[in-house]
Amino acid sequence: ETGVTQSPTHLIKTRGQQVTLRCSSQSGHNTVSWYQQALGQGPQFIFQYYREEENGRGNFPPRFSGLQFPNYSSELNVNALELDDSALYLCASSLAQGRTYEQYFGPGTRLTVT
């Protein structure tokens, strides 16, 4: 059973650019959530996908968008990057099953916007 993987590990972008981050869910998991973790803070919920549909969203602007593919891998896209977007981006996979809500996190992608 493989765990959650994310790519790339680190990324440096310039303000105004666009970025795509990728996540492969744990085998058998049909739900993926994305989080932004600024330095020294807890993760903030961006959105969640279930069976390729957005299934919930936090307080993030529309320039944060996502996709989930039939194999349950996922992408996070951020357009028009701002300096405040510099953070660790975490994806977490889970199996939608009652109220379990148990998530398995990837190691994250560290994004630096200059």
Added chain:
Amino acid sequence: GNSVTQMEGPVTLSEEAFLTINCTYTATGYPSLFWYVQYPGEGLQLLLKATKADDKGSNKGFEATYRKETTSFHLEKGSVQVSDSAVYFCALSVPAGGFKTIFGAGTRLFVKA
């Protein structure tokens, strides 16, 4: 709204000391409660969970009890080790479409040998 408040760190303890990290929450409905741990340079790992009032979650010597009357989920360990040094996050999950997870700001723990 939903929120989680946990004690500020850092917390510095000597090896074999008793650990308590306080966590209180505000939620509409009946959340599930979690403690996650983050080691340096890594993602979050689920440490323990509780899904209803009076449940006790436990793992690796850590424990936390879901207290609905005090809206708390304090993390405890009887004897910490140097390897427990990490950042600990209290979190709640509620139904929202699928579900939504709210994290506290985290508490950094340093354990000295």
